[in-house]
Amino acid sequence: xxxxxxxxxxxxxxxxxxxxxxxxxxxxxxxxxxxxxxxxxxxxxxxxxxxxxxxxxxxxxxxxxxxxxxxxxxxxxxxxxxxxxxxxxxxxxxxxxxxxxxxxxxxxxxxxxxxxxxxxxxxxxxxxxxxxxxxxxxxxxxxxxxxxxxxxxxxxxxxxxxxxxxxxxxxxxxxxxxxxxxxxxxxxxxxxxxxxxxxxxxxxxxxxxxxxxxxxxxxxxxxxxxxxxxxxxxxxxxxxxxxxxxxxxxxxxxxxxxxxxxxxxxxxxxxxxxxxxxxxxxxxxxxxxxxxx
Amino acid sequence: xxxxxxxxxxxxxxxxxxxxxxxxxxxxxxxxxxxxxxxxxxxxxxxxxxxxxxxxxxxxxxxxxxxxxxxxxxxxxxxxxxxxxxxxxxxxxxxxxxxxxxxxxxxxxxxxxxxxxxxxxxxxxxxxxxxxxxxxxxxxxxxxxxxxxxxxxxxxxxxxxxxxxxxxxxxxxxxxxxxxxxxxxxxxxxxxxxxxxxxxxxxxxxxxxxxxxxxxxxxxxxxxxxxxxxxxxxxxxxxxxxxxxxxxxxxxxxxxxxxxxxxxxxxxxxxxxxxxxxxxxxxxxxxxxxxxxxxxxxxxxxxxxxxxxxxxxxxxxxx
Amino acid sequence: xxxxxxxxxxxxxxxxxxxxxxxxxxxxxxxxxxxxxxxxxxxxxxxxxxxxxxxxxxxxxxxxxxxxxxxxxxxxxxxxxxxxxxxxxxxxxxxxxxxxxxxxxxxxxxxxxxxxxxxxxxxxxxxxxxxxxxxxxxxxxxxxxxxxxxxxxxxxxxxxxxxxxxxxxxxxxxxxxxxxxxxxxxxxxxxxxxxxxxxxxxxxxxxxxxxxxxxxxxxxxxxxxxxxxxxxxxxxxxxxxxxxxxxxxxxxxxxxxxxxxxxxxxxxxxxxxxxxxxxxxxxxxxxxxxxxxxxxxxxxxxxxxxxxxxxxxxxxxxxxxxxxxxxxxxxxxxxxxxxxxxxxxxxxxxxxxxxxxxxxxxxxxxxxxxxxxxxxxxx
Numbered sequence: 001x002x003x004x005x006x007x008x009x010x011x012x013x014x015x016x017x018x019x020x021x022x023x024x025x026x027x028x029x030x031x032x033x034x035x036x037x038x039x040x041x042x043x044x045x046x047x048x049x050x051x052x053x054x055x056x057x058x059x060x061x062x063x064x065x066x067x068x069x070x071x072x073x074x075x076x077x078x079x080x081x082x083x084x085x086x087x088x089x090x091x092x093x094x095x096x097x098x099x100x101x102x103x104x105x106x107x108x109x110x111x112x113x114x115x116x117x118x119x120x121x122x123x124x125x126x127x128x129x130x131x132x133x134x135x136x137x138x139x140x141x142x143x144x145x146x147x148x149x150x151x152x153x154x155x156x157x158x159x160x161x162x163x164x165x166x167x168x169x170x171x172x173x174x175x176x177x178x179x180x181x182x183x184x185x186x187x188x189x190x191x192x193x194x195x196x197x198x199x200x201x202x203x204x205x206x207x208x209x210x211x212x213x214x215x216x217x218x219x220x221x222x223x224x225x226x227x228x229x230x231x232x233x234x235x236x237x238x239x240x241x242x243x244x245x246x247x248x249x250x251x252x253x254x255x256x257x258x259x260x261x262x263x264x265x266x267x268x269x270x271x272x273x274x275x276x277x278x279x280x281x282x283x284x285x286x287x288x289x290x291x292x293x
Numbered sequence: 294x295x296x297x298x299x300x301x302x303x304x305x306x307x308x309x310x311x312x313x314x315x316x317x318x319x320x321x322x323x324x325x326x327x328x329x330x331x332x333x334x335x336x337x338x339x340x341x342x343x344x345x346x347x348x349x350x351x352x353x354x355x356x357x358x359x360x361x362x363x364x365x366x367x368x369x370x371x372x373x374x375x376x377x378x379x380x381x382x383x384x385x386x387x388x389x390x391x392x393x394x395x396x397x398x399x400x401x402x403x404x405x406x407x408x409x410x411x412x413x414x415x416x417x418x419x420x421x422x423x424x425x426x427x428x429x430x431x432x433x434x435x436x437x438x439x440x441x442x443x444x445x446x447x448x449x450x451x452x453x454x455x456x457x458x459x460x461x462x463x464x465x466x467x468x469x470x471x472x473x474x475x476x477x478x479x480x481x482x483x484x485x486x487x488x489x490x491x492x493x494x495x496x497x498x499x500x501x502x503x504x505x506x507x508x509x510x511x512x513x514x515x516x517x518x519x520x521x522x523x524x525x526x527x528x529x530x531x532x533x534x535x536x537x538x539x540x541x542x543x544x545x546x547x548x549x550x551x552x553x554x555x556x557x558x559x560x561x562x563x564x565x566x567x568x569x570x571x572x573x574x575x576x577x578x579x580x581x582x583x584x585x586x587x588x589x590x591x592x593x594x595x596x597x598x599x600x601x602x603x604x605x606x607x608x609x610x611x612x
Numbered sequence: 613x614x615x616x617x618x619x620x621x622x623x624x625x626x627x628x629x630x631x632x633x634x635x636x637x638x639x640x641x642x643x644x645x646x647x648x649x650x651x652x653x654x655x656x657x658x659x660x661x662x663x664x665x666x667x668x669x670x671x672x673x674x675x676x677x678x679x680x681x682x683x684x685x686x687x688x689x690x691x692x693x694x695x696x697x698x699x700x701x702x703x704x705x706x707x708x709x710x711x712x713x714x715x716x717x718x719x720x721x722x723x724x725x726x727x728x729x730x731x732x733x734x735x736x737x738x739x740x741x742x743x744x745x746x747x748x749x750x751x752x753x754x755x756x757x758x759x760x761x762x763x764x765x766x767x768x769x770x771x772x773x774x775x776x777x778x779x780x781x782x783x784x785x786x787x788x789x790x791x792x793x794x795x796x797x798x799x800x801x802x803x804x805x806x807x808x809x810x811x812x813x814x815x816x817x818x819x820x821x822x823x824x825x826x827x828x829x830x831x832x833x834x835x836x837x838x839x840x841x842x843x844x845x846x847x848x849x850x851x852x853x854x855x856x857x858x859x860x861x862x863x864x865x866x867x868x869x870x871x872x873x874x875x876x877x878x879x880x881x882x883x884x885x886x887x888x889x890x891x892x893x894x895x896x897x898x899x900x901x902x903x904x905x906x907x908x909x910x911x912x913x914x915x916x917x918x919x920x921x922x923x924x925x926x927x928x929x930x931x932x933x934x935x936x937x938x939x940x941x942x943x944x945x946x947x948x949x950x951x952x953x954x955x956x957x958x959x960x961x962x963x964x965x966x967x968x969x970x971x972x973x974x975x976x977x978x979x980x981x982x983x984x985x986x987x988x989x990x991x
Binding site for chain 3: 005008009012013015016019113118119120121122129131138139140209212213214216218219221222223253254255257258262263265266
Binding site: 103 | 341347394395397398399401402404405406408409410412413416417419420530534537538541542545570571573574576577578579580581583584585586588589
């Protein structure tokens with residue numbers, strides 16, 4: 001019995017953690033290309049879920065068509081956000097950028113509230129609700145979808161960043177923007193790309209999780225926060241480290257809720273994260289770097 | 294220095310006379326909160342604007358002050374005047390302890406650690422139901438009283454809160470212009486360089502973190518004794534972000550900027566109320582526009598604006 | 613300054629004349645609802661209902677020839693804002709009574725203000741400490757949580773199911789429910805074998821449910837508002853939990869069934885009668901009020917009226933009742949409210965007195981069950 005329980009906690013933690021990871025990678029991609037911590041990242045998660053709903057209900061699209069449609073619209077939203085909010089900024093200091101993304105997230109959430117109302121909405125599961133038994137634990141088909149899609153997206157990411165010209169250019173930007181500019185990389189276009197990619201990923205995360213958790217105009221706040229944490233545990237990497245960060249956070253929460261105290265589960269997760277940071281101030285996977293004077 | 298003093302005196306007179314204009318109407322109540330938020334924004338600004346260290350958890354220190362004060366007075370019957378400094382010292386001390394490991398972190402790691410700290414504190418407020426009353430809140434906190442006068446009306450509270458706020462402003466102005474202030478700015482610009490010229494950056498950062506927490510706690514205590522009721526919802530992550538916004542919108546590293554930021558963000562919802570459901574959208578859009586067109590904050594943006602308008606006007610008359 | 617005074621005098625004169633010629637000045641009623649923010653599920657139907665009822669009353673010619681004017685503000689569920697806005701209603705708008713706020717926390721924050729300014733407050737939130745002990749100026753229309761808890765425990769006691777697991781949301785609503793569940797358990801001979809909570813924005817509660825599955829619980833009682841309980845219903849189905857699941861009145865609307873889908877089947881919960889108005893016997897005192905509320909709400913908003921809206925309906929009607937008996941000032945409305953007897957509203961039949969400002973009996977709740985995607989009264 002005890003083992004079954006632990007297995008269930010781990011499985012539940014993994015599926016929530018995968019979502020945190022996807023959102024976290026979105027954070028990292030933008031951070032690496034621009035140095036911005038995009039507090040509006042969670043809102044794209046919300047947009048993904050709610051746009052799918054609109055495609056399903058209003059446009060009467062089948063699910064397989066509704067999803068790409070929702071992702072496409074969210075990507076356009078990300079593009080607009082970069083063009084209208086980030087690019088015109090005259091003094092793009094990190095702190096100003098943080099405030100502008102906070103403003104952006106409030107704005108997007110407000111618009112969503114007007115468009116979709118304050119109610120929570122349900123979205124059908126991709127392939128039924130019949131539980132699947134694994135050992136003594138059970139998961140839903142949707143959990144498999146989440147894990148599978150997360151893996152696929154990470155693979156695509158890896159391919160993009162290491163095997164395509166624009167991916168390599170974006171990595172160059174993350175190492176040194178000025179140098180990247182000097183060798184002929186259009187840095188501003190890379191920034192735009194990074195916003196589009198991460199809004200698309202946020203939307204995907206929002207869509208695959210919506211059948212389990214339902215969706216509403218304000219789901220982005222909490223998920224965004226958790227994704228942010230996943231990214232930081234992963235040292236703002238846009239690869240496997242952030243995935244580990246997300247999974248770690250998810251499993252810690254789940255184990256904390258099951259074994260210690262459900263009320264304190266978030267606190268437990270954060271205390272462990274703080275301890276990790278205290279021992280390794282440069283992040284879980286980071287190397288200590290020296291500061292330029 | 295003399296100009297600073299004159300500026301402060303002018304500001305004090307402005308604050309003291311403001312109630313005459315409002316004649317005890319409802320806006321008096323909002324102005325009380327402008328005072329509390331100004332204190333909080335200044336506290337955070339000391340850390341962010343002067344020492345260059347971000348915090349996304351200041352609502353936690355604010356809440357700790359409020360709850361310690363509230364519990365000591367409402368549950369244990371302490372005198373509020375004793376509870377307030379006790380709370381401030383305890384919170385300042387706690388922040389000093391936690392400051393050592395936390396301020397070793399930099400940039401987004403520091404943001405995340407302070408965010409986590411704020412969330413942990415918030416959860417403790419929610420979960421220790423026997424002590425804090427949990428999510429339903431803690432009521433029956435007494436008003437402050439001095440020599441038989443109880444601070445129980447908006448006008449009385451206005452002068453009480455603003456008395457404290459003015460003191461904090463004066464203190465911060467002094468601090469900014471002192472040796473410590475200069476050392477802080479050195480740490481802000483480059484920690485390594487500051488260390489080279491003999492500033493103990495680490496201790497200094499911890500001290501300013503503790504001071505910032507102490508001032509936030511004081512604001513929290515005042516909040517508790519003015520409201521006479523507190524609940525965890527007022528001290529969540531959102532409020533930490535709002536404080537950060539006040540500081541940046543007002544102007545980093547400027548005491549009066551913090552006042553402008555706090556005043557704007559506290560009063561804005563009052564003016565936007567007429568817009569009903571659209572208020573949140575306008576609020577978000579305004580934040581964005583403000584950063585776009587006044588990147589240095591209100592404290593630098595407003596004079597710029599005046600100058601531009603004035604210049605333009607002058608040019609027209611010449612033409 | 614002189615011009616201001618002059619214009620003010622003119623305005624005052626104009627007002628005086630117009631009121632003399634046409635009708636008495638409207639009676640101003642304030643309202644504080646959490647229309648946005650986490651408690652919007654309460655505040656929105658409450659504000660809609662209050663507006664609707666006041667409009668209907670005015671369309672029918674007002675109360676004793678005087679129109680009602682509703683001044684409604686959004687508190688966003690924030691206690692600080694609620695206090696500020698209560699002050700605004702009293703000082704700037706000069707209302708004679710206030711309806712709301714929507715949540716217990718906000719109400720507790722506002723109480724010192726109304727007690728000091730001596731304006732009656734009819735709260736739409738459920739916490740029993742609002743009217744216990746009785747406060748001179750404070751009334752409430754929402755049923756105490758203890759009544760809802762009593763309904764569930766009654767049912768369990770009859771079936772000799774004594775081991776219960778709790779799963780409550782960690783906000784004001786859940787905390788109040790948890791407190792009542794724990795306080796009343798021993799009275800019904802019920803043992804709480806597991807006591808867990810979840811966050812209002814949590815997306816997965818399988819960990820808590822797995823733990824509960826490992827306990828000896830014969831029933832699970834979940835106290836929360838959408839969407840949490842719907843997630844819990846789905847999670848319980850995923851884990852194959854067969855233990856009967858009880859919810860609170862926090863999810864007693866069609867919305868819950870829509871969200872939880874098939875996982876909602878068989879779930880029982882205590883609910884205000886509005887949910888099953890058409891299933892009530894004609895002898896039920898409340899039936900007339902309930903049906904007219906449901907019909908009006910459908911006409912106005914093309915949506916289902918729920919019992920949260922009902923709290924506001926009751927509050928407006930109670931004030932109307934007091935005004936009909938001749939009250940028009942804060943003091944007289946308060947006194948009038950306290951004399952209310954046998955008013956059959958949406959939340960139940962109200963009997964206020966100097967000792968009781970909550971005014972409802974145990975019959976305010978019925979136990980309902982989800983069957984074939986609809987609510988059915990459990991006999």
